[in-house]
Amino acid sequence: MDIGLRPFRPDYLDAIVEVNEAGFGHADEGRITRALHADGDSILSLVATGNIEIVGHIEFFRIRIDGAPVGVGLGPMCVLPELQQTGVGARLIRLGLKALEGAGESLVFVLGHNTYYPKFGFSEAAAKPFTSPWSGPHFMALRLAPVGPETGTLTYPKAFGG
Numbered sequence: 008m009d010i011g012l013r014p015f016r017p018d019y020l021d022a023i024v025e026v027n028e029a030g031f032g033h034a035d036e037g038r039i040t041r042a043l044h045a046d047g048d049s050i051l052s053l054v055a056t057g058n059i060e061i062v063g064h065i066e067f068f069r070i071r072i073d074g075a076p077v078g079v080g081l082g083p084m085c086v087l088p089e090l091q092q093t094g095v096g097a098r099l100i101r102l103g104l105k106a107l108e109g110a111g112e113s114l115v116f117v118l119g120h121n122t123y124y125p126k127f128g129f130s131e132a133a134a135k136p137f138t139s140p141w142s143g144p145h146f147m148a149l150r151l152a153p154v155g156p157e158t159g160t161l162t163y164p165k166a167f168g169g
């Protein structure tokens with residue numbers, strides 16, 4: 008199957024939620040994705056499409072650092088179970104990071120598999136100077152440019168229950 012990557016469109020939202028439910032096996036991430044879009048907190052959203060359907064999704068949202076809108080969060084992201092481990096997730100992450108870098112973003116945070124995101128440059132060490140409700144071994148950061156805060160307190164969008 009040829010997989011293409013495309014930017015979000017509002018009419019994709021229901022299919023994105025279904026892919027999240029299939030990928031994660033529960034409803035939380037689909038709900039978070041809907042809320043991020045409804046609240047205007049999504050800053051970049053991409054989908055992977057197969058022949059006729061959406062097969063993967065990645066979301067990037069705004070994180071405030073000491074109140075300033077200068078951080079980005081990655082998530083939710085998912086790929087349909089039958090297409091996992093075929094490189095779709097890696098393509099979504101790489102295109103997303105490239106677009107964010109081009110848009111002048113400098114700091115991306117993620118809470119997730121600490122054997123997966125380091126493949127794309129994320130590290131726990133880069134996240135350590137920042138205070139977050141998610142701090143710990145699965146909380147990682149990637150600096151895209153040598154600018155932006157070196158430390159600070161992160162505030163997540165209300166979609167995450169903050």
Ligand SMILES: CC(C)(COP(=O)(O)OP(=O)(O)OC[C@H]1O[C@@H](n2cnc3c(N)ncnc32)[C@H](O)[C@@H]1OP(=O)(O)O)[C@@H](O)C(=O)NCCC(=O)NCCS
Binds near residue numbers: 085086092098120122
């Ligand atoms: C995690 C997920 C998004 C990865 O997407 P994917 O398309 O399956 O991953 P890719 O095929 O692009 O994998 C890229 C590399 O990461 C590895 N990898 C994939 N999933 C991994 C995982 N969960 N943990 C560690 N490594 C993983 C692959 O083996 C591959 O390694 P390689 O480059 O050495 O060959 C996908 O498996 C998924 O949707 N999982 C369920 C939902 C989920 O957990 N989302 C992320 C929450 S943090």
